[in-house]
Amino acid sequence: MHWLYLHLPHLFAEHSLPEFRSEQPVIVVTQDGRQVIDINAAAQQAGLETAMTSETACCLCPAVRVVKYSAATAFQALRHVAIAALAESAWVSPDAPDGLYMEVGSMRRLKGDYAAQIAFLHEFYAELGYTVHIAQHSRARAARILARQTGAAAASEPDALIELRHLPVTVLSLSAAMIKRLHKLGLKTLGDLNALDTGELNYRLGASLDEVDFIFGRRQWLPEPFYAPESFDWSQSFEHDIEQQQALFFPISQGIRTFCQFLRLRCLSAQRLILVLRFRERERYPARTLQINLAEAENSTESWLYMLKMTLERCELPAPVVAASLHAGGKHEAELIPVEQKAAVLWEAPTDQIRARQTRLLNRLAARLGEHHLLFPRCVHDPRPERQSIYASSIVQSTETAAITQLSGRTRPLWLTPVTPLVFSSRAMLSEFRIVHGPVQIHTGWWDDEGCYRNYYISRLPGGSLCWIFFDKNQQCFSQGLFA
Template sequence: MPKRFASIWFRHLLTDQKAIRQPELKGKAYVFAEPDHGRMFITALTNEARNYGITEGMTVADARVITPDLLVFDSVPGRNLKLLTGLAEWCLRYTPAVQLDPPDGLLLDITGCTHLKGGEKAYLREIVSRLKAAGYDVRPAIADTIGAAWGMARCATSGLIVPEDAHRNALMPLPPYALRLPTDLLVKLRNLGLHQISSFIYMPDAVLRRRFGKNMVLRLHQALGQEAEYLFPLKEPVPYTESLACLEPVTTRTAIEIGLNDLLEKLCKRLYGEGLGLRSAMLTWYRIDGKNGNIKIGTNHPSNRVQHLFKLFFNKLDTVAPGMGIELFVLDALKTEPVSDKQSEIWSSKGGADSEEVAELLDRVAGRIGNANINRYLPGEHYWPERTLKPDIDIKKKAESEWRTDKPRPMQILDRPEPIEAMALTPDYPPKLFIWKGERHVIVGADGPERIEREWWLEPGEHRDYYIAEDEAGRRYWLFRSGHYNAENNQHWYLHGFFA
């Protein structure tokens, strides 16, 4: 399929946006100006101001001599880029590849997109009509190359949709400015009487390069399609994406759910056919008022199950604000991974953290409370209790070694051992009772001690003698005495964990 590009030129970007925000300015002469060496120079102006003979680069003082009632607004650096970025995001509903073309334009790769609107003419008509309805004065063009589309939009008076393979003839009558050449080179061409591209298009490249520089040849070749030129999209296209254009603007939760389910079915069908599953995805919606929003999901295991992925999005659909109506939904697969062969696992009854059921449960929980609130631990190669568990966020990661202790360990270990008051016979007997948080616990059975030496190469300190102690209520605790017994100080007992 041959490449097709569109260039959209916003002839009065800043002044149009000002009139959109302040409708009372419509039809009036006003300009934007910025200071330079103590004087204010005009950077943007309306057609009404231009009709008085005012031009860009003129000082405000000279302009007010021509029209004393001229309205002047301060020019804010970077405002045009901010406006173009917003307009580029709006254009994403027509193509996924949109590039900013400062200071006042956009470039679109529309290859394979125009048939969705009934052809290039209808496609361009819809974009232009909606932008003009919003208040922007635009000139668009379509051609086989970026350079040709740019030149036609700014310099041609007719034939703004250039047929395939006709861009050379379309460029011939245009001025050199259509090739995006610098000002000093344009002045040089004008002084030589080369007022049209046809005046030098057939000159040998060596002659053009010697007299006008290599940039001249590059721009000419790019416009003619003899030199490759690429767009750098505002939004990086993803390999797997699905879009749904609504026949009528969508405002209800039910309609949003139907659209989401339809997109998931299409996307998962493609992924299933290639043996892939989603790890992260983003649903973006575009409203008729030009605003948009998105929600993202993530999974622990690659999944192409529509029902599971729909549940993950379902928990976040309350954040969708349809406003006056949503006209387009786009579902992007941000990250995909190969899906394991489940057929061989049907008879294995495999469970645990690697099972698909556990992974899907974690996905749903994470969708409600966030991934940061879910913790997973792997065994660490340490006897010291505080270091036996190592946090990890990857559910598929395996323990790095087979190291483990054969001693019983509690189901819950406190982050920090809590001091208790205990009464014990000496020297190696477990406590007969202990008091924790003001509650008295009488020990009816105990096992121990298990001495755990501190890892002196990591930190200094006393060893610990651990006991498994059961109180009258049948609750079992993991207690320890820090260091050797001291008859004068009985405040070195601690509670460290709980058994089931």
């Protein structure tokens, strides 16, 4: 194996800030806004440097533009770079926040020698607008250190080994205190560490120096491969302009059939598909994006064709359509969902047939009524029992899940009744409610206008059944549930 490491020092800024290459001074600061972590050429000419405080930078250059670093944006940028690199190497591995491993030994016969590959990658990423430093080595970690510290590839393996031995120990991922301890022991370069037994150093210093073994090849380390997400893209330009919705159904239905075949071959399903319509006068009528939504995810051609028909019937065309495209997965807001694998059987189980008919019915209802008018019961996380279930659209996926709340080994009642005040006219009536468990205190709802303070009890009624009661802060008694 032979590895290239690509270091993109300005990845976040060059991906999200078009003015980073302009003559305006631009600095990128940490998320708390205190320290400068990246600058452009104009800011460097103005005397600004990385690692200085943002206040100092603004004082030195009042015209500087300050941008806060976003980890999410940087992740998307690195993902974009990794997907582009898959065209040049079968083994690509992102190294957050701004690096990338590429295995190129297996591609040498197709791509030429390593120098030609490096020159091509420099040109390729320059066209994408990225500054890149590339180093090569037979060991992935060694290539990483060379690219990040020297910014260039050594001419040969022996030259690279000499460079590695002379690099300071500060290039390792160690704390400042550990670096100081190594300096006190006279260990100032990677060559000093490589001359000693790493296991003994780990034992004496209480820190892991395995990275030294990975760099010099005493132990093997391979980066985790990156796989591009599944995505579907289909487009069709029409020979004749289409002015009516019904006429759009036939050409787009070919894309729907291709999409469903794509899903079935990969054991995937989808709940949403993006349809883009492009019109004759592009400047006057921009492209329109439509969402084809199912009530439940599936890969049935019949369901998707029916939803396409209903979506087109509700769409008004401002101008003749000249092209259409379908998109799902990848960077689009239409997730592809793996289908649950089932054991192969000769006949489909009756429950599967019922489930298929139910899904077909729900999809037809969603098409007729609209997906936001078809509501399903969902659980939400709220300590108040009466607020733990809601009705919501299937398209809006809740990120919260509500587990069964345990009350000291007992679950809450299966039958939750409306909150009903209990009025006791005498002590005899009160004594009939015998407490068998409690209290369990709930003091919640402070974030809205319906806060509550309750002490819950499980009480046995005269007939022997169990009910769920609580007392509020005014010591008034209420019932809220019955146990089966």
